[in-house]
Amino acid sequence: MKESNPSLIRPSDKSFFPYIFTALFVLAFVDSWRRADIDPVVFFEKKGQEALWKFLTGMFPPDVSWNFISLMLRPALETIQISLWGTLIAVAIGFPLGLLGTHTLAVRGILNDAELQGAPVRRGMRYGLYFLARGLLSLFRSIPEFVWAFMFVRAVGLGPFPGVLAIGVAYGGMLGKVYSEIFEAVNYRPLEALQSVGANKLQIFFYGWFPQALPNFVSYTLYRWECAVRASAILGLVGAGGLGQQIEISMRMFNFNEVLTILIILFMMVAAVDYISAKTRAML
Amino acid sequence: MRTVNSTQQYRLAEIRKVFARDQVALDRIVLTVCRGERVALIGPSGAGKTTLFRLLNCTLRPTSGKLWIDDEDVESLNGKDLRRTRSRIGSVYQQHNLVPRLRVIHNVLAGQLGRWATLQSLLSLFKPADVEIARQALQQVGMPEKLLERTDELSGGQQQRVAIARVLVQNPDVILADEPVSSVDPSLASTIVRLLIEISQNRHKTLIVSLHSVDLALAYFPRVIGIKEGRVSFDLETSKITEGMLEDLYSGNFRDHSMTEAISERVQSVAYPSVG
Numbered sequence: 001m002k003e004s005n006p007s008l009i010r011p012s013d014k015s016f017f018p019y020i021f022t023a024l025f026v027l028a029f030v031d032s033w034r035r036a037d038i039d040p041v042v043f044f045e046k047k048g049q050e051a052l053w054k055f056l057t058g059m060f061p062p063d064v065s066w067n068f069i070s071l072m073l074r075p076a077l078e079t080i081q082i083s084l085w086g087t088l089i090a091v092a093i094g095f096p097l098g099l100l101g102t103h104t105l106a107v108r109g110i111l112n113d114a115e116l117q118g119a120p121v122r123r124g125m126r127y128g129l130y131f132l133a134r135g136l137l138s139l140f141r142s143i144p145e146f147v148w149a150f151m152f153v154r155a156v157g158l159g160p161f162p163g164v165l166a167i168g169v170a171y172g173g174m175l176g177k178v179y180s181e182i183f184e185a186v187n188y189r190p191l192e193a194l195q196s197v198g199a200n201k202l203q204i205f206f207y208g209w210f211p212q213a214l215p216n217f218v219s220y221t222l223y224r225w226e227c228a229v230r231a232s233a234i235l236g237l238v239g240a241g242g243l244g245q246q247i248e249i250s251m252r253m254f255n256f257n258e259v260l261t262i263l264i265i266l267f268m269m270v271a272a273v274d275y276i277s278a279k280t281r282a283m284l
Numbered sequence: 285m286r287t288v289n290s291t292q293q294y295r296l297a298e299i300r301k302v303f304a305r306d307q308v309a310l311d312r313i314v315l316t317v318c319r320g321e322r323v324a325l326i327g328p329s330g331a332g333k334t335t336l337f338r339l340l341n342c343t344l345r346p347t348s349g350k351l352w353i354d355d356e357d358v359e360s361l362n363g364k365d366l367r368r369t370r371s372r373i374g375s376v377y378q379q380h381n382l383v384p385r386l387r388v389i390h391n392v393l394a395g396q397l398g399r400w401a402t403l404q405s406l407l408s409l410f411k412p413a414d415v416e417i418a419r420q421a422l423q424q425v426g427m428p429e430k431l432l433e434r435t436d437e438l439s440g441g442q443q444q445r446v447a448i449a450r451v452l453v454q455n456p457d458v459i460l461a462d463e464p465v466s467s468v469d470p471s472l473a474s475t476i477v478r479l480l481i482e483i484s485q486n487r488h489k490t491l492i493v494s495l496h497s498v499d500l501a502l503a504y505f506p507r508v509i510g511i512k513e514g515r516v517s518f519d520l521e522t523s524k525i526t527e528g529m530l531e532d533l534y535s536g537n538f539r540d541h542s543m544t545e546a547i548s549e550r551v552q553s554v555a556y557p558s559v560g
Contacts, residue, residue: 113343115366118345189379192381193381193382194394195370196341196343196373197394198368198372199394199397200367202402206402206405206406207383207386207390208383211386212385214385
């Protein structure tokens with residue numbers, strides 16, 4: 001919070017600020033209500049109620065025939081496979097870029113002082129790389145995986161592959177950002193000691209940086225994998241394979257009971273992934 | 285027992301170190317340390333001992349002035365040459381600075397990093413190379429049985445011994461220790477100081493130790509340097525040091541002590557924002 005003159009925020013002092021602020025606040029909500037087409041009347045109108053009722057009753061009972069479930073096994077497996085490879089690619093993108101984007105590794109602090117003092121060219125190059133890595137990471141993660149998938153479907157065609165690429169790129173951006181934060185939070189004292197032995201940057205990384213960062217590194221990567229399982233289900237809606245594609249097909253055919261079955265499968269998958277990653281984290 | 289050797293290990297001429305925001309940590313330090321000498325650095329906290337330590341082990345560079353190590357001008361050193369020079373200087377830190385999650389053996393073998401190729405050092409994390417060297421080093425500091433334990437499971441004093449074992453493996457020409465005993469309990473302090481002296485004597489190494497405890501400095505070192513406010517206050521044989529000099533060294537510190545400490549901490553946090 002910025003400090004401000006107290007008289008500005010006390011309504012008794014003939015200041016218009018609180019009134020203007022309140023007015024804008026209310027206006028924002030009123031205007032958004034209108035423009036976002038919020039229409040609760042739908043729930044009370046006969047037509048709306050009928051549609052809702054049709055959708056809800058249509059879901060029950062879920063389609064548990066072996067016929068349908070066996071059809072879903074492949075897409076379910078595909079969803080997991082997309083998430084696995086997507087996450088692997090994300091690590092492959094995020095790890096090196098995250099390293100280059102780590103302030104204390106690349107440009108500042110006690111590990112760079114001796115090398116960069118009085119060496120403007122080297123300093124400039126390091127900063128260049130640092131900003132390049134940072135820039136790429138924020139580009140990758142500022143575009144949602146859904147939009148990436150949309151673009152990759154156009155680029156490489158329908159199927160699971162664009163889903164893998166979308167998760168790889170978008171999550172690579174997120175992982176890289178968080179990796180660099182994890183690396184920066186490491187205690188620098190042991191690193192200073194390793195440097196004083198005559199170790200180079202990579203050796204310092206393997207012996208001091210990574211061992212200290214490992215628990216956070218693993219648990220955040222696993223968390224991202226969980227997210228990737230959920231995401232790869234959604235990505236199917238734009239034609240990138242997996243369970244999402246099946247949801248889309250069943251929706252379009254008004255087979256709501258199939259939709260419910262798929263949602264149950266998805267729920268079980270996510271719960272299983274949760275369980276596996278929690279177990280893995282507990283091992284660290 | 286002083287080894288007579290005319291070669292200079294360190295020569296410092298008019299060394300200044302200024303951190304961000306014009307904080308002068310060291311001011312016109314002139315100093316010569318010969319090979320095989322054993323020197324204690326004393327002085328109030330915030331006097332610049334740690335900064336001097338970091339200059340001597342090539343972690344920092346002076347802002348101005350010249351520093352020679354083994355008659356080599358440090359200013360010209362970069363990349364591989366800089367790392368090679370660092371590998372000839374062993375450092376023991378106040379907080380031992382080990383990697384807590386690694387096994388003792390890897391922390392000890394880290395002393396080899398200056399000699400090992402990158403790939404070799406990576407492989408050693410999976411299958412330790414030079415197990416015997418690590419075992420011997422631990423034997424010398426009196427705890428060979430801890431080889432495979434995780435470092436963070438040891439006590440503070442034990443960890444300081446691991447740090448010394450790392451220096452043994454490194455086998456440098458110089459051993460620097462920055463307040464090596466201020467985080468171990470007093471009964472262990474003189475044991476560790478004696479261990480450092482023993483190593484430097486047996487292997488003919490230069491030893492420079494900064495100490496909080498004046499008693500330890502006077503008891504174990506033939507030469508003592510007093511540092512105050514970034515300058516050398518005295519630099520004498522131990523027998524020539526008087527009560528008055530010591531009083532001078534620490535005088536004014538009851539009032540200023542907290543301030544100098546606050547400044548030095550700020551200098552640290554400005555120059556090296558604590559990342560923890």
